[in-house]
Amino acid sequence: MSLIDEVKKGNEQLFEILPFGLALFEQANKMTLLNNAVDINIFKSKDFISYINEMIESQAQNEGIEIHYNSENYFLQGMPIVEKKNSTFAGVLVVVKAFTDGLGKKYQSYKELSMDLQAIFESSYDVIYVSDAEGKTLRVSSACEKLWGKKQSELVGKNVKELEHEGLYKPSVTRLVLEKGEKVSTIQTTKTGKRLMVVGTPIKDEEGNVLRVVNASRDITEVSKLKSEISEMKQLINGYKQELMELRKENDQQNPIIFNSSEMERVFELAQRVAQVDSTVLILGESGVGKEVIAGYIHRTSQKDNKPFIKINCGAIPENLLESELFGYEKGAFTGANREGKMGLFESANGGTLFLDEIAEMSLHLQVKLLRVLQEQEVMRIGSAKPVKVNVRIIAATNKNLQEEIKKGSFREDLYYRLNVVPLHIPPLRKRREDILPLVLHFIEHFNNKYLQNKSFSPKVLDALQQYDWPGNVRELQNIVERLIVTSEGAEVTIKDSSDIIASYRLNHEKVQVLEILPLKECVEIAENQLIKLAQQKYSSTIQIAKALNVNQSTISRKLKKLEAL
Template identity: 40%
Template sequence: MREFRPDLILEATNVGILSTDRQGRILYANDAAAVQLGARKRELVGRAIDDVSKGAGDAFLEIVRTGKPQAGVKIRTSGGIVIADCNPVFDGGKVIGGVSVFKDISRYEETATELQAYRELAKRLDAVIHSSYDGLYITNGDADTLFCNKAYLRVSGLTAKDVEGKNMREIVRRGTINQSVTLEVLEKRRRVTIMQEFSNGRTAIVTGNPVFDDDGKIILVVSNVRDITELNELREQVQETRTLARRYREELKKASLAGVNRDTVVFRSPAMENCILLAARAGDVLSPVLLTGESGVGKGMLARLIHNLGSRKKGPFIHVNCGAIPAGLMESEFFGYERGAFTGASEEGKPGLFEMADRGTLFLDEIGEIPLPLQVKLLKSLEESEVRRVGGTQPRKLDVRIVAATNRDLQEMTRNRLFREDLFFRLDVFPIRVPPLRERPEDIPPLLDRTLGELNRRYKKGKRVRPDTLDLLVLHPFPGNVRELQNVVERSFILADGKWIGPEHLPAGIQKHSPPPESGAMVRISRGEEGLEQILAGVEREILERVLSECGTTYAMAERLKVNQSTVVRKLRKLGIRGHPAP
């Protein structure tokens, strides 16, 4: 029988065994100890335990000092982390060394660290889910409730007892909720969005999303519940505010237009209405007003309106066409002259246009025609509110409101040194642009009615305009604006023998005005290629694709199109428009 060798047993175990003397020198270490301590076995014997591991050295010195064993000591070595049981070795009641049995727990430590990390992550996710303002509801593939957060309970008005562990079909059957997006997702196997009203009166947009496994089976349905009750209430409040603001604007507009004589000031278009409102606003102050616009748009009418709506309506309104006065007479016409100022002058002298407009309004029409030398004196009179007659020595203080008008580009004239820049800025305090008639065709019918009414009253007739004639007039650009329209109506009035004014009574240039070409949709309908439903679907698709490319999200699309976001999503899916963005 072979000799029994205990050392073979010690070497065969995967538990590290190490012994030291009283001074902490290593006397024995098995193979497992060398591996776990991260050293070679032959290098361990004779070394101080402190050199191998500071933690192990401290433990051995402690048991030598106290003679008491230590259990479950965690020691970090160069080879990893070990957990050791250290015991003293006695000889005759005296501690002569120590022995330690230890095992590498590095893998267990890593697993514990990972587990702790997962626990922390789960804790954070749970905090995030429960702190979310949106509700979250999760079921498995059989519609069994797995989880719902606090926000869902708040929005729905339900309690955890109402839903926990219950199947969604049972919840709906019992009437706890009136419909379930989860059941629709399980039926349609795709994302579904619904608008849901809960018994507590709150409204939410609920979107259910399926989660598939590798075999294509639905394993979860995750539903997001967004409370839009406050949003709806806010939208209603905003709508009410807008309605109220619109009503106030209408009342203010009516108040502003109260003094406007609609028999002489005719308009229907928003563009012209804005001009009238600006004129009404200008009437309240004495600042200079500069009216710009093409010839014949009604600048003179607007100037008189500004005068009539202001505090000076009882004062004089002097209308002077600057382009109609010879350059040599302009100074004396504007500022007047004293007796004997020049050959042929009146013996009494003569007041100028400025003096005639004292305590009233001076309307300088076609002001761009004033020559540069006179512009200097005109600027001085405007700035100092006084004039000096030709041949006179004493200035005369005046109180004159200035309204100027031009069909020329005064800014371009200042750049070309044809109009003084300082005078332009003095006049351009309150500019009003009067749009041409082609930009406001809505005004053509009422302007026509007024002109025709005046002609009928003057000549005691009762002539009227045929609808097809009116259509041609509305389509005509009228480069001469209102003046041209008045001339056309008067000419047609003269040519029409009977009661009706037809297209044949209009000038040839207006008669030849072709109607707008048919749209592609009308052509397809005329040919019988498509019906109304197909045409509308095509138009709807074109609009949605265009707005989708511009907005990027269905919420932005809904705001642009003034519909609910769920409507946009439904239409995108119905028309098969791919690649639509997530809400």
């Protein structure tokens, strides 16, 4: 009797009362038993027939596997029947379960959902790690091998405490979640030398008991390296700042502010007092008197010494560029703008000092924006609607008479009063001649060191330099001393070396030039005629000419008739 016959014998009645379908097949694809719970229509399905053939074929090859088949209406499970004595395949016992109330569709939906979740589980950028309430590893995504150097099969089934003890990762976030009973986020180090950001989340039942712990682990090794590099860069920058401060102090010692006059002494006394507060300062004076030097001195002797000192010449930059330089702009604010946007000088100087040289050259449009900064202590970037708070000390400077500019309508009166909190006037060099010789001697030493020379100036040259009015002030004086050091041939600069240079400077700045010796009366007459002709070219009436030359109209009329007669 075959094994199939033994299975059938005495079990027919049992088979009929089973709540599920049952079919028995022999090797030759012959069905020998079919109970009443099986819908005969199932055998009309080509998928089912293919399943049976696959089952018998695989079992005939002694593969010893179970094969599942399901559709919207049925779920089938095939189990091989094997002879115990010789392990030969005898047939297949098929269990047939019919789905009711749409369970088949639900089953298919759950199956597809499971496939989607599996795909997400494996393709996630983070490594997903699932453990039970005892810390036993249930599932882990395949990326685990990159993080911990272990395959899925090496982790599943093992307890997280055991893996932590082995040093695979430290700390175990699952253990921390089970101990605290709440969500945990921490940095984890691995045996492979990586740093992970791990977030562990407990899954609880209705009573609050932890059923599962799900961890998401992200590799932040490179981020940590970048943070470390940034920290090192910050330390390096701080070191450079310290070195710059030391160099600046040395530079201040090597290039001291030189003066000997009581006028400049009063200027520096006021500058020292102003440096102790944050009041806005307006520095007034002719070109070349050293307005920038005084501004730098105020900053260096203030409590903002270790903060930025930023300088900008308002007359050297076009209006549209000056606005973006001062206030900055958001990304895409205008064509050609930096993609990331740009911080303005007000923000760059935050906490420190901003020196606005030639403030009178600023347009009325920008004067309004500057006034807002002074009033509100905030700036608005171009293209932005969000103000940025700043704490900046403003020092402005000009060589113009701002009250005259206000009358002309080129400078705002309200801005003038905002800037003119502490006015500081630097007198021209011709009004403090006591400073000329100390400055000359300082520049001689400076340029000797710079050009590796050892030259001196003769007493006559020094006297000539002291007698000159210096319309270009300290800057002009510095330029002449440098030129004399560079161009003179001997060890001592003589009056012969300097005569041409000083004469050329005098000619360039004198209003009236006399190039040869002639009688005084003739010289005066020539100068007078030239002056009247020049005024006649500029003004259209004798009344205007008389007013410009500060004489009576009758005098001008008489002299014009005399000129016409010549």
